[in-house]
Amino acid sequence: MHPVMEMRDVEFAFDQKKILDGVSLRAEQGDRLVVLGTSGSGKSTILRQILGILHPQRGSVFFQGQEVAKLERRQLSQMRGRIGMVFQYAALVSSLNVRDNLALPLEELTDKPADEIEKIVDEKLALVELTEAKMKMPAELSGGMKKRVGIARALVHEPELILFDEPSAGLDPVTAVVIDDLILDLSAKTNVTAVIVTHLMQSALKIATQMAMLNEGKIVAEGTPDEMRASSNEIVQDFLAAAGEKS
Amino acid sequence: MALDWIKRAFQHLSSVVWLLIGTAREAGDHMARGRLPFRASVFFEQTDRAGVGSIPLIVMVSWFLGLTMALLTGYELRPYGQERLVPGLVAVGFTRELGPLMTGIMLAARIGAAFTAELGTMVIGEEVEAIEAMGVGALRFLVAPRLLAVFLLTPCLVVVSDVAALCGGALISKMQLGMSFRYFGHTALDSLFVHDILDGVLKSFLFGLLIGLIACYKGLTIRGGAAGVGEATTTSVVTAIAAVIAFDSLFNLIRF
Numbered sequence: 385m386h387p388v389m390e391m392r393d394v395e396f397a398f399d400q401k402k403i404l405d406g407v408s409l410r411a412e413q414g415d416r417l418v419v420l421g422t423s424g425s426g427k428s429t430i431l432r433q434i435l436g437i438l439h440p441q442r443g444s445v446f447f448q449g450q451e452v453a454k455l456e457r458r459q460l461s462q463m464r465g466r467i468g469m470v471f472q473y474a475a476l477v478s479s480l481n482v483r484d485n486l487a488l489p490l491e492e493l494t495d496k497p498a499d500e501i502e503k504i505v506d507e508k509l510a511l512v513e514l515t516e517a518k519m520k521m522p523a524e525l526s527g528g529m530k531k532r533v534g535i536a537r538a539l540v541h542e543p544e545l546i547l548f549d550e551p552s553a554g555l556d557p558v559t560a561v562v563i564d565d566l567i568l569d570l571s572a573k574t575n576v577t578a579v580i581v582t583h584l585m586q587s588a589l590k591i592a593t594q595m596a597m598l599n600e601g602k603i604v605a606e607g608t609p610d611e612m613r614a615s616s617n618e619i620v621q622d623f624l625a626a627a628g629e630k631s
Numbered sequence: 632m633a634l635d636w637i638k639r640a641f642q643h644l645s646s647v648v649w650l651l652i653g654t655a656r657e658a659g660d661h662m663a664r665g666r667l668p669f670r671a672s673v674f675f676e677q678t679d680r681a682g683v684g685s686i687p688l689i690v691m692v693s694w695f696l697g698l699t700m701a702l703l704t705g706y707e708l709r710p711y712g713q714e715r716l717v718p719g720l721v722a723v724g725f726t727r728e729l730g731p732l733m734t735g736i737m738l739a740a741r742i743g744a745a746f747t748a749e750l751g752t753m754v755i756g757e758e759v760e761a762i763e764a765m766g767v768g769a770l771r772f773l774v775a776p777r778l779l780a781v782f783l784l785t786p787c788l789v790v791v792s793d794v795a796a797l798c799g800g801a802l803i804s805k806m807q808l809g810m811s812f813r814y815f816g817h818t819a820l821d822s823l824f825v826h827d828i829l830d831g832v833l834k835s836f837l838f839g840l841l842i843g844l845i846a847c848y849k850g851l852t853i854r855g856g857a858a859g860v861g862e863a864t865t866t867s868v869v870t871a872i873a874a875v876i877a878f879d880s881l882f883n884l885i886r887f
Contacts, residue, residue, distance in 0.1 A: 425866040434766050458660055464766030475761035478753070492772070537765075 386449035387412050388545050389434055396429060403429045405601035411577050413491040417590040420541035420579045421598035427581035431547045436460045445490040465493050468538030468546040472553050474530035476522040483518045486537050508536040528559035552587050567591050585627035635775050647848050657771035669776045677780035677825040681742045682787060689737055690795040697721055697796025698803045705808045714808045718815045719822030726823060726831045732879050734839035739784060739871035743846035746777055747867035750850025751860040759833050778843040785839030786832045794796035834882055845871045
C-alpha cells in the first residue's frame with residue numbers, strides 16, 4: 385500500500401539559492417501532516433512540488449505511488465483533479481461568485497449534471513457554514529470567509545489529498561481557531577489526508593497527527609505533536625517557546 | 632550588453648511561441664474529451680470587450696484620419712487637377728495599410744493593456760495558480776478565449792475602420808473638393824482590388840494574434856506586486872505596438 389504522498393530526498397534551488405535540501409516526507413491515509421517553519425523556509429515550495437507546479441532538481445515526489453515529475457501533461461492535470469489546494473489568501477477567482485468558484489472544477493473537469501453540481505456546491509458551502517454567501521463575489525467576503533470558501537472549493541471534487549498553505553495566516557486569532565477546528569472537523573468527517581504548512585506552532589500542535597520542522601530547506605525534526613513537544617531540537621524549542629508551550 | 636539584450640529578446644520570443652503552443656494543446660486536449668475548448672460565456676464576454684467596446688474609438692480615430700488623408704492629398708493634387716485620385720488613395724491606403732495598422736495600435740493600447748493588467752492581477756492574487764492547481768488549465772481557461780476573441784475580432788474592426796475612414800474622406804471631399812458621395816464611393820470601390828482587401832484582412836489576423844499573445848504573456852509572467860502590474864502593462868502596450876509596426880513592415884516587404 386502506497387502512502388498518499390511521499391517526498392524522497394527532494395532538492396530544489398531557485399536562482400542558485402537552495403530552497404529544499406534533501407527533504408523527505410510521508411503522509412499516510414487520514415494523516416494530517418503539518419510542516420512547520422519560518423517564513424521563507426521553503427514550506428509553500430513543498431506544496432507546489434506535490435502539485436507538480438514545480439519539479440525537484442533531485443529526488444522524487446510521489447502521489448498515490450505515481451512519481452509526479454514523470455506524469456505527462458494530461459496525467460498531471462488528472463492528478464491535480466484528485467488533490468485539493470487551499471491557498472494562503474484563498475485565491476478565489478475574483479470574476480466569479482462563490483457558487484461559480486466552487487462549481488468551476490466540477491463544470492470543467494467532470495460530466496456531472498447541473499443539478500448534481502448545485503447539490504455538491506450547497507453541501508460544501510453548508511460544511512463551511514457559508515450557505516448565505518453563495519451568490520456573493522469574493523470582494524464582498526472577509527478574510528475568514530474567503531478562506532472557508534477556499535476550503536469548500538478544495539473539497540468539491542472529493543480529493544484524496546488536501547493541501548493547506550498557511551491556513552491561519554492573516555486571520556484574527558478567533559477566526560484562526562475556527563479554521564483549525566474546521567480542518568479537524570473535515571478530517572474527522574471525510575478522513576481525507578491533509579498536508580498543512582504553517583508557521584504557527586499552536587495551530588500545528590492542535591491539528592497535526594504528524595509534524596515536521598523545516599529550517600533552511602532541511603527537515604530538522606519530525607514526529608507526533610507529543611514527540612515534538614518533547615524534542616530537544618533548538619528550533620523546535622524556539623517555536624514552542626514562542627507559542628507559549630514552554631517557558 | 633547588446634548580446635544580452637538579443638538573448639533576452641529571443642527568450643521572450645520563444646516563450647511567446649510556447650504560450651501559443653501550450654494554449655492550443657490544452658484547448659485541444661479538452662476538445663478531445665468532447666467539450667468546448669473554453670466557456671462560451673467567457674469568449675463572448677471578451678469579444679464584446681475587444682470588439683464592440685473598441686468600435687467607438689476605432690470609428691472616431693479612423694474617421695478623422697480618413698478625413699485628414701483626403702484633405703491633405705486633395706490639397707496636394709488640386710494644383711495638378713488630379714483630385715479625382717483622392718477616393719482611390721484613401722480606399723487603398725486604408726484598406727491595405729492604415730486600417731490594419733491603426734486598428735492594431737489602438738487594440739494594443741486598449742485591449743492589450745486590459746488583458747495584461749487583468750491576468751497580472753490574477754497572477755499576483757494566486758488565482759492563476761489556483762486554476763492550474765485544480766487541473767482546469769489556466770492557458771485554456773484564461774488565455775484561449777482572450778486570444779481567439781482578439782484574433783477573430785481584429786479583422787472585423789479593420790473593416791469598421793476602413794468604412795469610417797472612407798466616410799470621413801467622402802465628407803471632406805464633398806466639402807472641400809466638391810466631389811459627390813456617389814462619385815467618391817464608386818471611385819473608391821473601383822480602385823480596390825481583391826488582393827488589397829485580402830492583404831489588409833490577412834495582416835489584421837496576424838496583428839490580433841500578436842497583440843493577444845504579447846498581452847497574455849506579459850500578464851502571466853508578471854513579477855513584483857502592484858508595481859509589477861503597472862510596469863508589465865506599459866511594456867505590453869509598447870511591445871505590442873512595436874511588434875505590430877515591425878510585422879506590418881515585414882509583411883509589406885514580403886508582399887511587394
